[in-house]
Amino acid sequence: MMIKKKLKNKFPSELRMDLVSNDWVIIATGRGRRPESFAREKREKEKASSKDCPFCKEDNIKEKVARRDKKDGSWFVIAIPNKYPALSSGRQLTERKEGPNRIMNGFGYHEVIITADHQRPLALFSQKEVEMVIDLYQARYLDLIKKRYIKYISIFHNHGKSAGASVAHPHSQLIAAPVIDPDLRGSLDGAESFYQSQGKCVYCAMLEWELKDGQRIIYQNDKFVVLCPFASQVAFEVRVYPKKHQPYFEKMTEDEKWLFADALGKALNKIYKGLDNPAHNFYIHTAPAGGGDYNHYHWHLNILPKTATWAGFELGAGIEISTIEPEKAAEFLRKAK
Ligand SMILES: [Zn+2]
Ligand SMILES: [Zn+2]
Missing domain, CATH: 3.30.428.10 (HIT-like)
Structure with a gap:
């Protein structure tokens, strides 16, 4: 139903395919919303208080740290x-x-x-x-x-x-x-079949093109790039990728960690400023533990801001509808300071 409505208006929607998962997403800009309008309409003024916070009340943390680190x-x-x-x-x-x-x-x-x-x-x-x-x-x-x-x-x-x-x-x-999560399994399979047919890492191929094209790049330093994926699953989806091919997050060197911190910090800060501190999830996708040849995989971090709620179509059809073009989202976040 949602789709029918969207197709009638003068902002045509489009289907984009994710190179890795081969999943389709729908970019339906609907009323042509301005990026600013994604910021939370009402600020949650009241900060959940620290008084009843289980982590603030975790008074033995201090003791645990003292015992472990032999510090104060x-x-x-x-x-x-x-x-x-x-x-x-x-x-x-x-x-x-x-x-x-x-x-x-x-x-x-x-x-x-x-x-x-x-x-x-x-x-x-x-x-x-x-x-x-x-x-x-x-x-x-x-x-x-x-x-x-x-x-x-x-x-x-x-x-x-x-x-x-x-x-x-x-x-x-x-x-x-003790099991590999199905979402990662899908990415691993997609990356492997691309590797087998094209002889290279799908993420490296995608990054090479994204860096050349530039439209969806939000930020980059020597070793990491922050971008809105071409087939974004949700409005303002952001990913952080190492520029150099590397399947394993845990193999990051000190030098790389420092620049990853720069890239991740910038990504989160731009979302915070541009979208007024929206709720969000982020997670790391890395090659599985315990051996196996995952050289076709390329680790990364996904940030999914929560600017809409999944409805029946997304849940039922498994095709997601993103309400802003990733190019516009990237341009907006690039400028957010
Ligand atoms: Zn607390
Ligand atoms: Zn790669």
Whole structure:
């Protein structure tokens, strides 16, 4: 129904195909909304208070840090086990069948990575501060990757209630699982079939063209590029890619981490300023843990601002409708300061 309506107006929509997943998305600009109109209409004035915050109240954090680091207990960012884990490591990994269905127990690890300040989101961090967070992502990743059964580690960040953050205090999460998530599986398969037919990495091919074309580039430094993907899944989707081919996030060098912090910080800050601190999710897609040849893959970070709610069409058809052209979104974010 949504589509019919959109097609009648004078802003024709278009279908774009994602090179990797081969999924189609719909860019339907509808009433030709101005980029400014995506900013939240009403600011949520009340900042969820720190008084009842479980992370601020986590008073033994200070003790834990003091014991571990043998310092005074002051900390900027810390990883702790999730109190309500989606997966937990208490048991062995077991698998059974029920009729045609396979069932595994919920084996894995679920950690929360918290920054100390209740009020300050990552979007307002300095480059050094973003780097400290990335450092911890990498350290926890490298630790969990060694654990038995672990096949994939997902690192993600939810900001704002509508993006699924149940606690307002800035935090990221890390889930180490014995299976590869289906979304990543789709990307891995897409990247592999492109590699087999074209003999090169699909992401490298895409980046080469994007850097030449320039329309969707928001920011770049020597090693990273921030852009709105050609087939954006949602309005103002932003991705951060290493320019050099690299399947594994965890193999980033100190030098690369510093420039990744610059690129990620800029991306988040431009979304914060341009769209007035919208709720958003970001996650890292990296080649799976524990061996396997994933040289066709190219790790990256996806940021999905929440400027609309999924409706029946998106959920039912699995084709997403993005209401602004990625070129316009990039131009707008490029200028946001
Ligand atoms: Zn707090
Ligand atoms: Zn590549």
